[in-house]
Amino acid sequence: MTTATRQASLYRMVMPQHVCPFGLKSLALLKRQGYAVDDHWLETREQTDAFKAEHDVDTTPQTFIDGERIGGHDDLRRHFGKSVRDPEAVTYQPVIAVFGMAALMALAASWRADGELPTIRAAEWFVAISMCVLAILKLRDLEGFSNMFLGYDLLAQRWVRYAYLYPFAEALAGVLMIAGALLWLAIPVALLIGSIGAVSVFYAVYVERRELKCACVGGDSNVPLGFISLTENLMMVAMAIWMLIK
Structure with missing residues (x-):
């Protein structure tokens, strides 16, 4: 199975008062990598809390590829071999x-x-x-x-x-x-x-x-x-x- 035909499932917060920026970044990254994304919206706080409890995670978004949980946006970047910003690193x-x-x-x-x-x-x-x-x-x-x-x-x-x-x-x-x-x-x-x-x-x-x-x-x-x-x-x-x- 090629990367272009692989499926990914993304669970992210999309609420009237809040759209998770990391969810949007994860969605865009998956599409750039050639994945067809099953985009699941967590539209209420109750849905979000229930999802976290079910999968024993502390944050969203969460990405699943071929049934395996990859994790949040930083974890997804690491999965694809991309750099992840260190907030404590010195920079010019x-x-x-x-x-x-x-x-x-x-x-x-x-x-x-x-x-x-x-x-x-x-x-x-x-x-x-x-x-x-x-x-x-x-x-x-x-x-x-x-x-x-x-x-x-x-x-x-x-x-x-x-x-x-x-x-x-x-x-x-x-x-x-x-x-x-x-x-x-x-x-x-x-x-x-x-x-x-x-x-x-x-x-x-x-x-x-x-x-x-x-x-x-x-x-x-x-x-x-x-x-x-x-x-x-x-x-x-x-x-x-x-x-x-x-």
Whole structure:
């Protein structure tokens, strides 16, 4: 029997107030693998609880192939030899996303304003836009950011309010640099927070050799504190110095 003709049974929650996303992912994965799916909807809490009790499982969706229970969505991915995300694993994906989008936005703005892509102004906008996006990520959960930030920032450890002020200062400097306005305020702010941040990261990572998570993209990230975090702060310092010279 070939994979294309094999049958799979999927039991997933489909309720008026909730459609299980992992059920939809399991259904799509099975179809991509060439399975004909007998899609069973668990439309009430009672049906769901009865199914769990009958099969002695704690969660749905559940997939059965040729009468054998495979399990949930992660188990199904493993069954097909696909990777499963580890929520505790360190990752640079958030940072790559921020800097990648900031670069594209800066190039797009440069093309719109100057009709060229690689310009000095595009480089300036890249740093400033990056600062703004990073500030947004911190501000969406200020308490979570402050908790992680206090783990390594030298000034915040001495003056806790700085942990709450930092994202606002980063956003202010970034917006003013994009606008090219009030640079007498933007430059010292960027220089101050960038310098303190660079020293703090260098001391925590390269002197104390501590293994910490970076608060640069918010307080719920698994981005390791290290070279990327140091680069973020050095970019702010370099931008401030460039604006001052310019």
